[in-house]
Amino acid sequence: MDRDWITTARTLSEALPYLQRYSGATVVVKFGGNAMGDDEAMADFARDVVLMKQVGMHPVIVHGGGPMINEMLTKLGIKSEFIRGKRVTDKATVEVVEMILSGLVNKRIVQAINDQGGRAVGISGKDDDLMVCEHDDPELGFVGRPVEMNVQVIRDLNEAGIIPVIAPVATGTEDNETFNVNGDTAAGAIAGALQADRLLLLTDVAGVKDKAGDVITQMSPEQVAVLIEDGTISGGMIPKVETALKAVREGVRAVVILDGRVPNACLLELFTEHGAGSMIRSTAPRVKPHTR
Ligand SMILES: Nc1ncnc2c1ncn2[C@@H]1O[C@H](COP(=O)(O)OP(=O)(O)O)[C@@H](O)[C@H]1O
């Protein structure tokens, strides 16, 4: 028989313990704008997500779209800057953010999943008051810090066989304000509220790197604090690791930061022993998040 088929059958067979372990598991996947790539890469990602659902997991997709927001802001002549990995967001900027994230990016992912035979529904943090925010830091403007999570809508979609695709835009606690939420922060808050089994943060690097540039495969919360303090972790990696720490404190079993540009990144992480990237697990007692 053709050796390729034998290898395929063996690979499927070797996946059995992982399929059993993750049956019924909730896995929140943060799909970063830099990890998205072209239509083919998007289709690959979508196929992994549909496969996860098919084998009995509950994948929940929270996406970013920073590069797409940058492109539109540049076209419109609106300047933008980041502080500790978060975009300073004024009124004009938050309108562009909502348009790009809830519109363009969200629907592209929804369509890609549906094209692979899945049933995806796109929502934002505003739908059913999923994510209610307060101002994160006054100098960031309309950047939200989630303070109340209402994740029943996600559970309902999961149970109905639907894959939720969530844009990180949220409602404020007063005046119907719209908040721009960092995609990692939103994914962490959703994973915490769902008490997810895994949070995968897909990005454009192989994982969190140490001073020498080598990926750190397992990290403790104490180690992360030191690496931020001494500047080894900077820019967009700061909200990622801060999210990871908060999520494990809130009860997420493990968070993995990995390269979403690698083909079948999610499947490699979940269904093989070749899981790559940096894993952060809790050592501290769990703190229940505020959730409905
Ligand atoms: N210690 C580090 N290890 C890996 N990446 C780092 C580190 N410190 C800063 N970074 C930067 O963080 C980036 C990932 O954050 P970001 O660009 O916001 O990704 P995404 O768009 O996927 O959310 C990497 O491309 C890298 O430039």
Ligand SMILES: CC(=O)N[C@@H](CCC(=O)OP(=O)(O)O)C(=O)O
């Ligand atoms: C507050 C804040 O920084 N919001 C992000 C939201 C999008 C995002 O997080 O996109 P990536 O995951 O692709 O970086 C922004 O405006 O870029």
